[in-house]
Amino acid sequence: MPHPQDSNNDQDIYQEHVLDHYEDPYNRGHLASATHAHDGKNPLCGDKIHVDLRLDSDGRVAEAWFDGDGCVISQASASMLLEAIEGKTIEEVEKFSAEDMLSLFGPQLTPNRQKCCLLSWKVLQGALKRPVGTEAAPSVTEDDDEVEPKTSFGGPSLEEEQ
Structure with missing residues (x-):
């Protein structure tokens, strides 16, 4: 989704x-032999x-x-990141910073576009701590305040009442 304030530097x-x-x-795709995995989204x-x-x-x-x-930036940056980290140690991947990620991507980005670029980096950091087969932790989101709490009221759902 285009960000209006970014239209002047779309070419870059x-x-x-x-x-x-x-x-x-x-x-791109799923890895059947994965030992670690994680999901994330930018709700904005x-x-x-x-x-x-x-x-x-x-x-x-x-x-x-x-x-x-998602947008070109989120998907391209994920591709760039995963290509860059293959063969690296866990410690090297953990030390790879947000600034390193923005540098790897290349073009200067506005703060809104930086969130698109950094999503895969955040998910990667979470994946290192999530062995496959363990209890799933909450997905990474750009802004944890935006996540709706999962609340059960013990009664029938709206669909069941109708």
């Missing part, structure tokens, strides 16, 4: 390497990212895959 944002990662992403714009990782016995990222929906 959609550089060739960004479009290449969007149109032909690196390791609707971007969604799922990251699957296979960590080897040496503590390295043997494989990294993603899937999701």
Whole structure:
């Protein structure tokens, strides 16, 4: 979804390497042999990212895959990030900062667009702490205040009453 305040620098944002990662992403899909996985979304714009990782016995990222929906920036940055972290140790991935992610992406981004770019980075950090088969933790969201609490009132749902 376009951000109106970003229209004057859209040309810079959609550089060739960004479009290449969007149109032909690196390791897009699900990884059946994943050892770690996590989901995240940006509720303000609707971007969604799922990251699957296979960590080897040496503590390295043997494989990294993603899937999701969203704008060019969110999807291209996920592709760039997962390509960059394959083969790295868990410690190296944990030390990869938000500033490193923005630098990897390339073009200067407004704060709203930075959230699109950083979503995959946040999901990746969560995936490192979420082994497959363990109790799922809440998904990553851009703004935890925006997450609706799951409340049960013990009565029938609206659909059941009708």
